Amino acid sequence: MADAHGPTVVIGLGRFGSAIALELTRQGAEVLAIDGSDRTVQALSSELSQVVTADCTDVETLRQLGVGDARHALVAIGDHLEDSILVTSLLVDLGIPDIWARATSAHHGRILERLGAHHVVFPEQEMGQRVAHLVSGNVLDYLRIDGDFALAKLHPPHEIINVPLSRSEIRSKHGVTVVAVKQGDDAFTYATNETVVGRDDVILAVGHSDDIEHLVGDA
Structure with a gap:
């Protein structure tokens, strides 16, 4: 998923999202990691060079963070279905060419695909x-x-x-x-x-x- 021509954005830093962000960083990729929890961001700040607290359901916030310049993005939000769907749709609107999204059910996955996610993953399944x-x-x-x-x-x-x-x-x-x-x-x-x-x-x-x-x- 990493690409030398642009950053990879990881949105949602639970167990799945943080593991992806850390592994991409270990591989030498440029990663922008975003979560809504200050506590989560602070816990990862020593391991990730670009990790910020932000509300990713707001398109202007995404633009200000430079998310629209990303070549790859992963929506790793799993516990809040509405946020997962909304953030994925915003990334599609921003024209990110390679969007990955975590799904927690087949129904969730179908919605993400219809919104325009290029890859839907089911880590728990x-x-x-x-x-x-x-x-x-x-x-x-x-x-x-x-x-x-x-x-x-x-x-x-x-x-x-x-x-x-x-x-x-x-x-x-x-x-x-x-x-x-x-x-x-x-x-x-x-x-x-x-x-x-x-x-x-x-x-x-x-x-x-x-x-x-x-x-x-x-x-």
Whole structure:
């Protein structure tokens, strides 16, 4: 989300927003962080170079802060639905070319998309899905990508062990592609048709979420 040609504005410095602002700063991005709470701003003032207290539901305040010059903006407000919607609409009016917005429900997300948010994220839902897969014990890590696409880190299902991937028919049977393999303490390497996966190896598999679910169940 960071871009060297302009600042990134983060509005709302709860756990999610502050984590994003701090990580962008760590990566060397120029960040303008804004929250309505003096206490929150003061707590982050030693870690963020540009963090201010302001009412972001007022378009003139946003203009005075230079928000309209931003190339990227994240609306991380989660607890106040009306503020989230209003701030997102103001950013659209200011013509910011890349707007990210946090949603707390599918209905909230649809509203943000219709207002003009370019990216809508569901951090609680996505983290819940990830943890659920980890708790199940069949997957080592899980990441949903772009709606119904997912990437899973797991031990290989029995049917692909000790045969070249081209002969395992994992794509034709499961609709899933193994993109990388980790053997023992070695680093991950790209998988090829000739790659042979061992029982104790770890694979990265990508595919539609339902297909990944079936593969995980067979692992």
